[in-house]
Amino acid sequence: MKGNADRAVAKRAADRIRGIFVPDESYFDEGFNRMAYSRWMANTPEGYGVANGIQEMVQYIQSGLIAKERLKHVLVVSEGMFEDENELDNIFRLVLDIGLEQFMSNREEMELQKNLRPDDKTGILISF
Structure with missing residues (x-):
């Protein structure tokens, strides 16, 4: 989802120019609203x-x-494992370093701290 936050801001701006109602950017400061739009x-x-x-x-x-x-x-991960600030290759390295279970636990803690609505977290790591 690299760059998704920037693409979302650009899409909202373009939609406003086209006359489509989109709330002011301050509305998207709240994590739930930002995540819902991203989805x-x-x-x-x-x-x-x-x-x-x-x-x-x-x-x-x-x-x-x-x-x-x-x-x-x-x-293989569900989108609940992503966050705007962390790119997929960083997530992959973290999972390899600390394990899938610890990564998910850290993600859940971050959601609580940022007052984000929890998202599904599913992951499978297969190592050869």
Whole structure:
């Protein structure tokens, strides 16, 4: 979800210019409002890809091949594991360093501290 916060701000500004009602930016200072808007951008050109079962997801899910000799780990996570300030490669390194359970626990604590609505946290780490 790298850059999603910046894309969300840009989309809101563009929508306001087009005459679409979007609350003032101060509304999005609250974590719940920011997260709800971000979720609304899932599987859209301005947003990010999420395997959430809707038809549009097919256009936004990345896929590719990697030589199995180079593969060391596979990390599959739900979007509740992300935060605007932390990029996926940083999350991956943290999970490898402290473990998936501790990462989720830290994430839950951060949500409480920032008064964010808890999101689902699902993760699978496969190491070869």
